[in-house]
Amino acid sequence: MDAYQSVGIRRRLRRFFRRDGRALIFAMDHGFEHGPTDFEEHWEHVNPRIITRKVVRAGIDGVMMLPGVARLAVDELKPDTGLMIKLTSKTNLRPKDDQLLQSQLGYVEDAIKLGADAIAATVYWGSPQEDLMMRQFAEIASYAHDLGFPVVQFAYPRGPYINEKYGKKEDYRVVMYGARAAVESGADMIKTYWTGSRETFAKVVDAAAGVPVLLSGGAKTDNPVDFLKLVWEVIEAGGSGAVVGRNIFQRENPEPFIKALLKVVHRNEDPEEAAKAEGLL
Numbered sequence: 001m002d003a004y005q006s007v008g009i010r011r012r013l014r015r016f017f018r019r020d021g022r023a024l025i026f027a028m029d030h031g032f033e034h035g036p037t038d039f040e041e042h043w044e045h046v047n048p049r050i051i052t053r054k055v056v057r058a059g060i061d062g063v064m065m066l067p068g069v070a071r072l073a074v075d076e077l078k079p080d081t082g083l084m085i086k087l088t089s090k091t092n093l094r095p096k097d098d099q100l101l102q103s104q105l106g107y108v109e110d111a112i113k114l115g116a117d118a119i120a121a122t123v124y125w126g127s128p129q130e131d132l133m134m135r136q137f138a139e140i141a142s143y144a145h146d147l148g149f150p151v152v153q154f155a156y157p158r159g160p161y162i163n164e165k166y167g168k169k170e171d172y173r174v175v176m177y178g179a180r181a182a183v184e185s186g187a188d189m190i191k192t193y194w195t196g197s198r199e200t201f202a203k204v205v206d207a208a209a210g211v212p213v214l215l216s217g218g219a220k221t222d223n224p225v226d227f228l229k230l231v232w233e234v235i236e237a238g239g240s241g242a243v244v245g246r247n248i249f250q251r252e253n254p255e256p257f258i259k260a261l262l263k264v265v266h267r268n269e270d271p272e273e274a275a276k277a278e279g280l281l
């Protein structure tokens with residue numbers, strides 16, 4: 001018989017993933033990590049309640065937030081919207097030498113009090129402060145697992161040696177290494193970078209050995225279809241979905257865009273067809 005904890009972990013993961021094993025998750029930690037200027041294109045979206053209402057209305061599977069933003073936005077969530085609380089972060093205001101570290105800014109108990117379904121933390125694999133983030137992740141994961149909560153790792157390879165050895169952090173071997181390190185450190189879900197092609201992303205998925213790999217969205221594309229195509233490639237590569245921020249909240253009208261994304265993620269719909277059906281083309 002399963003221990004209570006593993007039942008809790010499976011049950012909470014299902015609040016993000018539909019029966020097809022895929023999820024589209026809205027990310028809103030940018031006011032902290034990038035600064036509020038990220039919202040300037042559509043300033044009303046700086047208000048977590050307004051943008052959360054829109055993404056929930058469009059049918060998003062889950063949201064990822066830092067504790068303070070979740071506190072403002074949770075009343076906008078449906079009972080079945082997955083809530084992922086991220087417990088590490090950094091501001092862009094830090095000195096450059098400290099930018100390769102995410103610090104803990106909340107505790108597992110805080111996330112549970114907020115009604116979290118999953119706990120997230122970032123590890124910059126390859127950072128000079130990798131050791132500290134590994135310990136942070138291990139402590140968060142061990143405690144969350146003990147209480148039956150799944151743990152999501154934002155597995156971001158970043159550091160001077162990576163650039164020296166591989167040229168860029170998006171090299172598939174680097175992303176694959178980060179994903180594998182996430183698996184081996186006990187993650188139940190992984191968020192990572194696009195590697196540039198379906199074939200290479202499929203290798204990242206293989207290296208994750210069954211732990212779901214989701215795309216970290218990235219900068220907004222001018223043409224919405226370009227982003228739909230990228231997510232389509234992720235799904236074709238065996239990826240389990242995407243965690244998307246700027247491509248949603250930097251659009252004037254995010255709802256049809258989310259609906260098109262959901263068609264790509266959950267129905268493998270052709271990106272252009274999905275865009276047409278939602279009036280984006």
Ligand SMILES: O=C(COP(=O)(O)O)[C@@H](O)[C@H](O)[C@H](O)COP(=O)(O)O
Binds near residue numbers: 029030218244
């Ligand atoms: O991981 C983050 C920051 O990454 P970054 O340091 O900007 O590469 C988060 O702020 C976002 O949640 C994540 O990037 C997803 O949001 P978008 O990239 O889709 O805006």
